Amino acid sequence: MVQNPGRRAALVDAAIEVLAREGARGLTFRAVDAEAGVPKGTASNYFAGRDELIRQVSRQIHRRIAPDPAEVEQVLQAPRSRELVIELLSWVNRRVATERTGYLAMLELRLEATRRPELRAELTRTVREVLDADLAFHRDAGLPGDRTGVTLLYLAMTGLMLEQLTLPGVVPQGETEALVAVLVERMLPAQ
Incomplete structure (x- = not known):
C-alpha cells in the first residue's frame, strides 16, 4: 500500500x-x-x-467531530455547575450542525455495523472508549452528576442528535437549547 x-x-x-x-x-x-x-x-x-x-x-x-481542546479549556473556566453542563451539552448540540457530515457518516457506520459483525465489534469498542473518556472528563472536571446521570445525558443527547440529523422538523432548532437545559436539570440533582 x-x-x-x-x-x-x-x-x-x-x-x-x-x-x-x-x-x-x-x-x-x-x-x-x-x-x-x-x-x-x-x-x-x-x-x-x-x-x-x-x-x-x-x-x-471521531477525531474530526471532537472539539478543539483549547475551546474546551476556555469553556471550563466557568464555575463547575449544572449551568456549565448545560453550556457544554448545548455546545455539543451546536457542533452537530457545524460538523453535520461527520455525524451523518457516523450514523451510516452504525447502520452498517448492524450488518457487519467485524465492524460492529470495532465500532462498539471505539464508541465505548469515547463514552468512557466523556465520563472521565466529566468526573475529572469536577462537574456535577454521577456516572448514571451522565450516561443518561449521553443517551438523551444521542437521541436528540439523531432527530436533528435525520428529521430536523421533529424538534425545531429553536427548542433544543431549552430542552437541553431541562434535561440537565432533571438528570443532575441540584447541589
Missing part, C-alpha cells in the same frame, strides 16, 4: 463525505477518488480493501 499520509488522510476525509451523502452502499473506491479529485484507482492503492477504508473512516470520524 502507498504510504503518503497526507494523501491517505485526504482520501479518508473524502470517504467521510461520500458516506454521509451516499450511505455505506455508495462508499466505493471510485466514489472516494471522485470526491477527493484524484485519478481513478488512487484509493485502491491506499487501502487493502473496502473494510480497511471503513476502519480508517471510523477512526477519523
